[in-house]
Amino acid sequence: xxxxxxxxxxxxxxxxxxxxxxxxxxxxxxxxxxxxxxxxxxxxxxxxxxxxxxxxxxxxxxxxxxxxxxxxxxxxxxxxxxxxxxxxxxxxxxxxxxxxxxxxxxxxxxxxxxxxxxxxxxxxxxxxxxxxxxxxxxxxxxxxxxxxxxxxxxxxxxxxxxxxxxxxxxxxxxxxxxxxxxxxxxxxxxxxxxxxxxxxxxxxxxxxxxxxxxxxxxxxxxxxxxxxxxxxxxxxxxxxxxxxxxxxxxxxxxxxxxxxxxxxxxxxxxxxxxxxxxxxxxxxxxxxxxxxxxxxxxxxxxxxxxxxxxxxxxxxxxxxxxxxxxxxxxxxxxxxxxxxxxxxxxxxxxxxxxx
Numbered sequence: 382x383x384x385x386x387x388x389x390x391x392x393x394x395x396x397x398x399x400x401x402x403x404x405x406x407x408x409x410x411x412x413x414x415x416x417x418x419x420x421x422x423x424x425x426x427x428x429x430x431x432x433x434x435x436x437x438x439x440x441x442x443x444x445x446x447x448x449x450x451x452x453x454x455x456x457x458x459x460x461x462x463x464x465x466x467x468x469x470x471x472x473x474x475x476x477x478x479x480x481x482x483x484x485x486x487x488x489x490x491x492x493x494x495x496x497x498x499x500x501x502x503x504x505x506x507x508x509x510x511x512x513x514x515x516x517x518x519x520x521x522x523x524x525x526x527x528x529x530x531x532x533x534x535x536x537x538x539x540x541x542x543x544x545x546x547x548x549x550x551x552x553x554x555x556x557x558x559x560x561x562x563x564x565x566x567x568x569x570x571x572x573x574x575x576x577x578x579x580x581x582x583x584x585x586x587x588x589x590x591x592x593x594x595x596x597x598x599x600x601x602x603x604x605x606x607x608x609x610x611x612x613x614x615x616x617x618x619x620x621x622x623x624x625x626x627x628x629x630x631x632x633x634x635x636x637x638x639x640x641x642x643x644x645x646x647x648x649x650x651x652x653x654x655x656x657x658x659x660x661x662x663x664x665x666x667x668x669x670x671x672x673x674x675x676x677x678x679x680x681x682x683x684x685x686x687x688x689x690x691x692x693x694x695x696x697x698x699x700x701x702x703x704x705x706x707x708x709x710x711x712x713x714x715x716x717x718x719x720x721x722x723x724x725x726x727x728x729x730x731x732x733x734x735x736x
Contacts, residue, residue, distance in 0.1 A: 396422040401458035410670040416622035427599040429613035436619040438602045447475040484559035485568040490551035494543040501539030511562045526557040549580035568600045621677035628703035638705035640682045647722040
């Protein structure tokens with residue numbers, strides 16, 4: 382976005398990402414995973430980052446957490462938090478921020494928990510190390526956290542191992558650990574992907590509840606726009622390491638402008654539309670070892686113009702809070718209507734996320 386970063390002076394910005402570029406050294410060559418992204422996270426809001434696998438969502442989250450792999454290269458840009466650039470601070474300083482100020486919930490709770498350590502100890506260990514409180518105080522705090530995240534019989538469960546918990550209950554323990562040190566920012570990286578639909582809904586409801594009670598700022602990473610409708614205040618749509626559309630959740634659902642956003646909406650299941658089938662997105666994302674010229678989505682985009690294959694589109698302003706990087710918004714572009722499934726959503730209008 383460059384100097385087109387979307388700003389709102391009335392909102393308190395807690396995290397700011399500018400022109401972030403991250404690549405990875407692989408055996409096949411340099412993979413350009415993040416190709417210059419900008420966004421702001423406001424205090425107390427939920428910002429969804431949406432896109433298919435390989436779009437750069439999780440790399441963005443791991444950069445904020447300082448958890449990039451050893452073959453990662455920070456090419457340019459900054460992640461500003463409390464006056465510090467998280468891309469430049471030493472690991473010792475990041476260790477004090479990670480978990481205490483910025484916490485993260487991962488996809489698979491079993492990968493986040495030690496299978497041979499009792500869950501109570503896994504929570505208290507975090508409290509003792511980070512908050513420097515006694516073991517007795519840490520145990521009381523851990524039991525409170527277990528109750529807060531909906532673990533029944535916490536006094537009994539405190540002494541059990543992760544394998545004695547269901548997937549949903551394990552994820553609740555992971556959330557308790559993330560909340561243990563009163564973090565300001567909670568990053569949720571597809572936290573319900575491994576869970577069944579009923580448990581997914583419960584975990585999402587829990588995250589929303591805790592966010593409101595603690596005034597957390599949440600970055601919610603997902604490939605599922607249905608989740609965005611229930612969770613997010615704003616949404617950032619990523620494709621091939623770039624931001625292709627950015628706006629309030631209502632704008633993304635009821636006034637989408639980028640053909641990739643249209644494709645995501647049209648392929649979303651359980652829509653109340655007049656169509657009988659879902660639209661699959663043709664093709665596959667581009668190889669970012671050799672990023673395409675022009676609009677990275679052009680080869681999969683049935684609405685692509687000739688210029689899409691030649692010149693990368695800038696972010697066109699739709700409103701003060703809504704931008705989209707598509708040549709279809711150029712004044713000289715032909716008039717193109719979204720797919721019928723998307724038009725059905727747009728016709729409904731209304732306000733999402735009324736909670």
